Amino acid sequence: MYDYLCRSHSVNDCSQISNCQSNLHAVDHANTRFSKNCIANGVGNVVCARHTFVGKSSAADLKKGEKYCSMDYVLLSTLMGVTIAMLVVSYDVACQWSVNFASCLAAFPIAMQFEISDIFFTTVIPKFHILGHGKQCQSTWSLNFRCWMGRTDGEGVEREWSHINPVALSTKVMGPGSRHDTLDDHWGVWNWRKVVTMGRHLRSKLREAIPASKKHCALLNALSATFHPQTVAEWTQMVEDWQEDASAPNPFEETALETTKADVEAELLAEEKAEQARAPTNDPLLVHTTTMSAFLSMGLDLEDHQRVTSSKAKQLRRGQGLYIEGAMERRRAALRERIESWRSIQALYMPGIAQLCQMSPTDQDTEKPESMQLWLPSSLPTGLRETGCVNGLVDKERRLRLAEADDALVALRRQLRITTGVFNYKKTHVSGTGQKANTRARTMLSQLTAKTRLIADRYRAARKALAILDPNGDWQHRLRPLRQEDIRGPTRTDDDESEGRRELSWIWVTMNRVPIEGDEFEIAEGMPCPLHVLINSHYSLCS
Incomplete structure (x- = not known):
């Protein structure tokens, strides 16, 4: 198995990888004014992805950045004279490089060519670099989803650069011959150190792999036991079919099956239109221009605006200027006006809260709008909720709150992905x-x-309301309490354990609600398996 990657990229070569969903920014600092006129502005080489040995004839100078033709030459030079049965190439842009590799192979001398169809050939993206790619790349090119990969991460070449990069301070002023000899000597020492420490290294890996294998097998069996055996067998068959034929449906690809808040609002609106068509024309509840679902949606939006306003108010500091303070006052005035307008509709659908809203004019004038109690059905006392609301209002809020919690989880996951990407870019570039x-x-x-933080508060508010409106509902199995330590990204941080040992937060493994008849949550027939949960459920002794 071989892995190649290089630090240097060419700005002129960016067009070859521009159609990928990659967020990698290695090209940002390539070909600076200090290296434009250099004979060589980098080195590309091939190393063994499993043990990080530098291959024979596996290094070459990069004339104008990391062009695909240069990297093809480096790889094929390494493979000359080698009998190949299985070849796995990991590359940070393998999703783009592999597209034309077979056609480019024919342009090289016969001695350097090999028949791809005669061997097991596959391309992957290293585990660290794949985090900068989009969802499609992460589900298709991940080492976690490939058979026979074990615990390989494909990032061995990056560790090798930490040894060879300091040599650049000397080699950059050498002649070509001296420079090549010096680099060869350093790579030779690197390989020699690998050889003399291989026994101790493999022994420590074996001691770690045996108990870890038992632990992860037990976790996988416990997770599989929560599903029907036939369902597990179908999912397993899906994985095997995809590993044999990449054109088969990818079981690791995340699909959006959740019912969004917009879906629930549209469904409720359609129900209310049907009720209006059947009801007498003199019923004030059914002829009002603002329906029950629209009234509740407005209330949830006001609740969200209150959280946003409260957050901005906490960020205000004295002496920030009249403009910022005036903007906050205008925001509060607009929010107060919206709440007062909403109150007039609330009296129609919730006539029992009149006594709760009776406040002195002084209190109404001095209370900040972000602190005003909206008195949605979920915030009413039990007795008043049953008698002070029109029929069907409580159930409609339950359905909207359920969709709101699902929407908040989706938004939270997306926000954490964005934050992780920005943080990694800041740290690197x-x-x-x-x-x-x-x-x-x-x-x-x-x-x-x-x-x-605002999205997390929205989820907590929706879950708190659900606990009141439907305390014994099935939603509790997947919409768990959101603690601060649960709000963490999907990737490993510097403070976490290794990729194979860390545990994902429950927000990344919980299943979204499936829109099926009856509006109840269950595993629907044909639902894709949550295989992204199982990516680290096996532990290979070939680590």
Whole structure:
């Protein structure tokens, strides 16, 4: 198995990878003014992905960045004279490089060519670099989903650069011959150190793999036991079919089956239109221009605006200027006006809350709008909720709250992905480049963190309302309490354990609600398996 990757990229070569969903930014700092006129502006090489040995004839100078033709030459030079039965190539842009590799192979000398159809040939993206790609790449090119990969991460070449990069301070001023000899010597020492420490290294890996294999097998069996055996067999067959034929449906691809808040609102509106067609024309509840579902949706939106306004008010500091303080007052005035307008409709659908809304004029004038109680059905006392609301209002709020919780989870996951990407970009390409760039990056991260906090509060509010409206519902199995430690990204951070040992937060493995008849949650027939849950459920002894 071979893995190749290089630090240097060419700006002129960007068009070859531009149609990928990749968020990698390695091209940002390529071909700077300090390297434009150099004979060689980088080195590309091939290393063994399993043990990080540098291959024979596996290094070449990069003339104008990391072009595919240069990397093809490096790979084929390494494979000359080698009998190949299985070849796995990991590359940070394998999703684009592999598209034309077979056709480009024919342009090389016969001695360097090999027949791809005669061997097991596959391409993957290393585990660290794949996090910068989109969902489609992550489900198709991940090492976690490939057979016979074990615990390989494909990032061995990155570790090798930590040894060879310091040599550049000397080799950059050498002649071509001296430079090549020096690099060969350093790579030779690297391989020699690998050989003499291989026994101790493999022994430590074996001691770790045996108990970890038992642990992960037990976790996989416990998870599989929660599903019907026939369902597990169907999912297993889907995986085997996809691994044999990449054109088969990808079981690891996430599909959007959740019922969104917009779907529920449209469904409720259609029901209310049907009720209006059957009801007498003099019923004030059915002829009002604002229906029950629209009234509740407006209430949920007002609740969300209250959270946003409260968050912005907490961020205000004294001395920020009259403009910012005036903007906050205008926001509060607009929110107060919307609440008062909504109150007039609330009296129609919730006549029993008149005594709760009776406040002195002084209190109404001094209370901030973000602190005003809206008195939605979920916030009423039990007796008043049953007698003070029109029929069907409580059930409609339950359905909207359920959709709101699902929407909040989807938004939270997306927000955490964005935050993780921005943080990794700042750490790799912004840190150390200047105070201005760092300040902008920190400001962006602060804004993303504040937005994440608001989404988490929206989920908690929806779940709290569901606990009151439907305390014994099936939603509790998947909409769990959201603790602060649960709000973490899908990828490993510097403080986490290794990729194979860490545990995902429940927000990444919970299943979304499936829209089926009866509006109840269950495993629908034909529902894709949550295989993204199982990506680390096996532990290979070939680690």
